[in-house]
Amino acid sequence: MNSIFSMSRKDVITFLIFSAVVLLMPIWLQPFGAAYPDLMQKFAIFGILAIGFNILFGLTGYLSFGHAAFLGAGSYAAVWTFKLFSMNPIPALIFAVIIAGLFALAIGYVSLRRSGIYFSILTLAFAQMSYNLAYSVLTPVTYGETGLQLALDDPRIADAAFGGGSDVALPVSNLFGMVNMNGIPGFYFCAIFLIIGFFITQRIFASPFGMMLRAIKSNQNRMSYTGFNTRPYTLTAFVISGMYAGLAGGLMAVTDPLAGAERMQWTASGEIVLMTILGGVGTLIGPVVGAWLIKYFENIFSSFNENVLHNLFAFLPEGIEKFVVEVTSMFVGEGWHLTLGLVFVLVVTFLPGGMMEGYRRIVDMFQKKDDGDGKASTKSDAATAPAE
Amino acid sequence: MSERKDGPSRRKVLKGAAAGLVTAGVAPTILTSSAFGQEYRNKPTGDTVTLGFNVPQTGPYADEGADELRAYELAVEHLNGEGDGGMLNTMQPSNLKGNGILGKKVAYVTGDTQTKSDAARASAKRMIEKDGALMITGGSSSGVAVAVQSLCQEMGTIFMAGLTHSNDTTGKDKRRYGFRHFFNAYMSGAALGPVLADEYGTERRAYHLTADYNWGWTQEESMKNATEALGWQTAEAVKTPVGAGDFSQYITPVLNSGADVLILNHYGRDMVNSLTQAVQFGLRDKQVNGKDFQIVVPLFSRLMAQGAGDNIKGILGSTNWNWKLQDEGSQAFVKSFGAKYGAPPSMAAHTCYVQALLYADACERAGTFYPVEVIKALEGHKFDGMGNGPTEYRAEDHQCFKDVLVVRGNDNPTSQFDLLNVVQQVPRSQVEYDASIFGGDLGPYEV
């Protein structure tokens, strides 16, 4: 018991800072134009997703390329709970996590018989099968292309029994009829789960179980030669990270009651992988940072149209202004993909280990400057040189 | 992008966090009070009114989205009294004065739907929550239209759909806050049927290849109903995966099926690929049952026709609008669009332009931006001079009823834009249907 609740001082500080950063999002995101409810909800939700993915990938080294399947399963489970049972998010989330966990158990049980890229392709195959079927023949359950949505004539047994909800308007997910789950309250609802999820991950990273997973990552063969069966451990990690994905999917449905098949497509799985690597695999905070960065690009960079740019650069002389707008418009608006691609290439080339590596280097630089003068500066030069 | 991440020492971060915590309790109340202090969301208070244009900018429909955006920019220009005014001059009745909407200058924000429901909803939410958009419009697929429309219902924001052809948009998934000017799969079937009978006779066996998702199914069903009513038989209807790329495995069975017509219920790239490949299999040179084999593409667009190249020649289909129409409204629109961009508008551009103008006009007639009143002004509104003859926004399902064009791939194009010829302008009466046949429920005015 002791090992679960005793945290190192460093962990406590990290946790407190992380919680503060998440809870203060509505303030510090203002200058970045990102402090509106939907994007902050997405930040929290995709943070949970990336943290969960990192438990599998960061600790065991197993690269799942089908994690979006659990996200989708969680969403479908949550929306069906809304439709059939109640608009309260709690049962929906419980159900989402359970369904995603069972789904992960089944897929993980089969896929973990193989390792390396064979494992990746197995998870990819399962996810793509889920997506293709959800989009087409499973339409009676998933509503295919148009997505699973709430309807006025849904039974909602529990709500009906307690006489909640109106007969005219579509209901909004709410906590015991008190707090509606859209807007800022929805964000805080998600943020609390992100913080809890972060805490649990921190504990897993520091626990013997986490050490075991790391040992499996560093040399699975040696582990199995000693007669040690690694599979229960990897499967546990797989299911836990699937449940995180299910929770994220459930929260997506809570804040916005729609579940679409595209959530399961390989591109969605790939996005999770990219978030994690971009931020820093195996670090606690890295995946969250990666998730925020990608979602920020997707939502904010894509919104800069030429009109906005013209206003932005209006202070420049006309000829230069036109040129600057033309060049920048290649990278924002409809060109936001290009910027994202460039960021991937640059970050991974110059910062192996992702954004967290960059952070570490900067911290190193400052600390060494504190140490002394001449010696430290040569060291930090070496540290910033591109790794090859 | 990493401005914040190059954080200073831990102590500084801690200090900042402590300072932030003090304000944390205050912040949410500030944000929520500004959202609920109004009588409706995003009520314009300054001298501008912001519209949100949500179009695909990445992904397979990016070109269509770019054309939609061009149309919106033109519409904004015209509404603000710049340019030659376009359809503002031909619209009947019109309350637009070229001084913005209700005297407020029109501003706009844009977003990328990526042709994905989640992304489209996220960017619509961004425009509503952050940019203060009063109305959302655009899109290039029914999945997106249905998803954004239901979001807008929840948010109490009017949604003027762009290109969406599924029966569901104004059928089982219709919403009080959603409006569609574009035609739908049922109308395609009803318009094409009689023309097909004229051209190919009433004794035909049709083979359907259908994109395996909601739109494809409604399209197939509508075409089946229309052709079977003429006396055609349906040899087979096969579902194909979306984005299959190579359709050869679905086309070969057509060869010996005894069918003499192939109906491709595909759109976008699927349609470009399946049509190209079907022609390569020599289907159009075949004789079956003593008749020439024919291919029909129920939903056509010029951009798709471009992708299919020569394979489109002589093929029948339907469209919402074509730039070669000779009526006054279409001509005015083509003239100002062509003068500004050097190319004629696509049908997606047309429907988006018209939707923007119709919304603005409804606000003027309602005398307010209050969505409930604007909705009431749009419901049952009859207008003319916008390209498809006399048109009505039916109150029961928010679907526009107007003439539908049956077109044929042009055998001798005079320019790269001259790809489709209008065969017949099918009158509105022939494509009308009872609003109740597709079910659905509009929902309440007040949300």
Add this chain to the structure above:
Amino acid sequence: MDAIFLQFLNGLDKGGAYALIALGLTLVFGTLGVVNFAHGTLFMLGAFCAVTLRKLLTLEQVVLDTENLTAWGTATEIRTPYVEAWFGDFGTMLVDYSVPASILLAIPVMLVVGVAMERGLIKHFYRRPHAEQILVTFGLAIVLQEIVKHYFGANPIPQPMPAAFAGAADIGAALGMEPNVIVYPWWRLVYFGFSIVVIGAVFAFLQFTTFGMVVRAGMADRETVGLIGIDIDKRFTAMFGIAAIVAGMAGVMYTPLLPPDYHLGMDFLVLSFVVVVVGGMGSLPGAVAAGFLLGILQSLASMTEVKAIIPGIDQIIIYLVAVVILLVRPRGLMGRRGVMES
């Protein structure tokens, strides 16, 4: 029976395309140990070599006709391709054969692209974790395809095949069966033949040249080959170039079947990885065999008779086969122990 035969033909030409892409991917995996998520993009770039050549060949002389105005009031344009104006009939023929002629353009272009990619970026990633290779090559793929989108737009661009190969061959009649029952497009037959030739050439090159021998030795045991004093790196760079050429040529020849757009590479990316892994990591014959196997099974699964028994089977057949094969044979059809297993 005819139907099955036709589907078999479909499988062969589809399989040819899969095999060609997987072949290049395996060359890069096997020699360099790099997970190249930009490989599909190389296929797309090849296809756009064909688009570019055709654009160049059909560059038009534009004469403004001020007598006739367009609907928006500007002068209409009368366009005549320069090539036709200059070379007459030969020019016309050149335009007609632009797709096969593009191979001549694609070979040098793809070689340069491949070598530049390897030297400029990928060589820094040989010793980095696979995850980082994925991120960098995926980023590169996005950048490349966005550049193509910027210049060519997002719409597919049709590339007609030479007129002589348009239409379909009556194979049934040629085999002495009833005419008009087994017909198959000429260009698909050409594509199948082309893929066999290219696959054969790659194998012959690896089998019968000293260069190929060294590369094969390097694939089996890179370190030992390095120890005996052979500069294996240079050869591996060349292999990357060859893989790019193979992918590019496959893309060129595919354009008449599938009008290319900038997103083409991503559509083939997942599929090509599945093919390579089903074939077995690092095995060239495995990649080819898996390509044809999946192509044929996919065609057969699309038959109405099959779909009637298992609805939606054609949607998932590729993945289903991949799962079954990987569970029965741990390293795919012909994979070697220890390659990409950790």
